[in-house]
Amino acid sequence: MLQIWGRETSSNVQAVMWCVGELGLTYQRYDVGHHFGGLDSEAFYQLNPNRTIPVLQDDNHPPLWESGAILRYLASRYGQESFWPKDIFARSEVDRWAEWAKVSVSSLFTQPIFWQLVRTPSQQRDPAAIDQAIARFEDKLAIAEQQLSQHPFxxxxVFTLADIQFGHLLYRYYQLNIGVGDFPTLHAYYQRLTERPAYQRHVMVSYQPLQVS
Structure with a gap:
């Protein structure tokens, strides 16, 4: 059984849990981080000296941290050929989009947009900076719009690890209702994701516990 440390309201944890759900794996998840605490404990330090979530342990292997590394591990060990190809060239196509989603897209959304609108008191927000961040983020969404106009995923x-890394961000993007770009193909893609049981269970999670006024 997989053991996973991380609260369900963490977007990085959600990506890992969505992958676990898609692969049909048995797991035990432990709530740590944010109001649950636990990251400062010595026991957690032994799992991850960075004191960040998620952390995964599979069997008696050493703990894994960093969500991208965890996702690639799960895909390599448990994923089907279509999800994470064995052929190096086919896999690199999936991996480049997964890495793009993690590095180029997520970094433009989580802290400059989501944290500002949800986890920052309203009197401390910078509306102009938020608008600029949304514009930069939607420049990346335009790339996804173009790519998804050529392929369903x-x-x-087919559905791959790249969709895990990218698609989990879209729930919060659409829930925040901040978009000004016209992305009909992206929205249709998102709607298809919301029909997946594992997405419903692990990604479509209220972020209300993180909300500050």
């Missing part, structure tokens, strides 16, 4: 014709 981000890296091609």
């Amino acid at each position: 981000l890296a091609g014709p």
Whole structure:
């Protein structure tokens, strides 16, 4: 059984849990982080000296941290060929879109937009900076719009790890109702994701516990 440390309201934890759900794996998840605490404990330090979530332990192997590394591990060990190809060239196509989603897209959303609108008191927010951040983020969404106009999924014709890394952000983006760009293909893609049981269970999670006024 997989052991996973991390609260369900963490977007990085959500990506890992969505992957676990899609792969049909048995797991035990432990709530740590934010108001649950626990990151400062010596026991958690032994799991991850960075004191960040998520952390995964599988069997008696050493703990894994960093969500991208965890996702690639799960895909490599448990994923089907279509989800994480064995052929190096096919896999690199999936991996480049997964890495793009993690590095180029997520970094433009989580802290400059989500944290500002949800986790920052209203009197401390900078509306102009938020508007600029949304514009930069939607420049990346335009790339996804173009890619998804050619394929039903981000890296091609089938659902892959790249969709996990990218798609989990879209729930919060659409829930915040901040978009000004016209992305009909992206929205249709998002609607298809919301029909997946694992997405419903692990990604469509209220972020109300993180909200500050």
